[in-house]
Amino acid sequence: MLPGGGGEEWKRRGAPAGEDAADADADAATSASAASLNDLCATAAAGAPAPFPTAAAWAVAALLAVGLGVGALVLAVVRSPALLVVAVLLAASVAAFLLWNAAAAASGHALRRFVDGLQASSLRVAADGQLVKITGFVSCGDISLISSYEKVENCVYTSTILRKCARWGSMTLNPWNRCSKWKLAHAERFAADFYVADAKSGRRALVKAGHHSKVVPLIDENLLVTTSRGTELSSTLEHWLEERNLSSEEAQIIRLEEGYIREGMRLSVVGVLSKKNGDAVILPPLEPQSTGFVLLSCLLPSYFDGIVLRLAAVPNSGVS
Incomplete structure (x- = not known):
């Protein structure tokens, strides 16, 4: 099990101001965070299922x-x-x-190709229980996240990955500063419930990415820090490592990557639509879904199990 470290950084939206109110709601907020945050740390190590047995x-x-x-x-x-x-x-x-x-x-190329090629649905005409792709801008729910290293606020998904140069015994595979193979050393991935505004109908749907839902994030992490032998670590990086009980003495050749979905970003969400009680909710599929066979690309069917999150390009505004 990969360590979660100090990655459970969050804030409750619309929390009452004042010290007395904060003390009164402390227990409720802690319970809400435990129920709303979705720990996806293990997905950083788990690879995609093979397209063939x-x-x-x-x-x-x-x-x-x-x-x-x-x-x-x-x-x-x-x-x-x-x-x-x-x-x-x-x-x-x-x-x-x-x-x-x-x-x-x-x-994840096969799944990305499937999501990009899937026609966007409309919350107005999509049926209850239908697998839909809703594309629109993101807004936070009751709980918002803060990225672990950059401290980016108002996020609905965060991912921070630390990789170390692979070792054979006490020697690195490459005696020079370059590293040919990176090993996952630490991972922090979290998601929370959020809203997505459908660009087609103008309606808003609640995406149940929290509460231990199955989530498949197609979000690439950006490389923030890379070190080599003899590199002096910054105070920010040393503090980040100390908070997670990671030895800075062993951080000779490392890479730190971070990605997130922030409020206001344009996102494509693939999941099952629920229209009970007049509210639009996107839930994980009850069983793994197939991407189908792509003849022109020679791609066998690939399977995904959970709500798929994929950042979408912002339409061209026409301003050059």
Whole structure:
């Protein structure tokens, strides 16, 4: 389990002012934060599910190996390389296809392509229980988040990732300042319930990203800090490491990345629409959803389980 550290920074929207009121609502606010915040730290280490079962990949590899063996045997006996050439080309094509899909699933490329290609829905005409994509500007709910390192306020999702240079024993893989492989050392990811204003209908929907909901954030972290051997750490970074009981002596080659969704950003949300009691609420799907097969891109179906969050480009205002 990845440490959450001091990442549970939040503030209650519309909290009453005054010391007495703050003391009176302290217990209620603590309970509200525990119920509203969604700890997604483990998703930083968990990769996307493979687009094909591991057993199927091994079975295909075994069949290709048999084909290569038969081709080599025919070449030795009949002196005809035709079958071996065909087997090699087929094996190379299948291997490239599997590697392409594995990389697309691991990087989230397949899911991003699916979300970008999905037609935006309208809260006015979408039916109850329908899988929808709502695109619009974000506003905070009762609880807003503060990013861990940059201290950006009024966020609905925050992600701070610390990576260290991979080590073999006591020596780094690369004796120079460069690092060829980064290992996840610490992660803080949190989400809270928020609102998204539908650009098509003008209505607003509550997105249930808190309360332990399943969330799939397609939000890239920005690189904030990178160090090399002999780099003197800033006081801000040292304080951040100390708060999380991370040794600054071991922070010789590290990368600190942070991403967030802030109030006012334009976001695409994919989830199941609920219209009970006249309120529009976007919930996680009850079961994993498939992106479908993309023939032109040679992409096998990929699956996502939860509300998908994807930052959307702001439409061109026409001002150059």
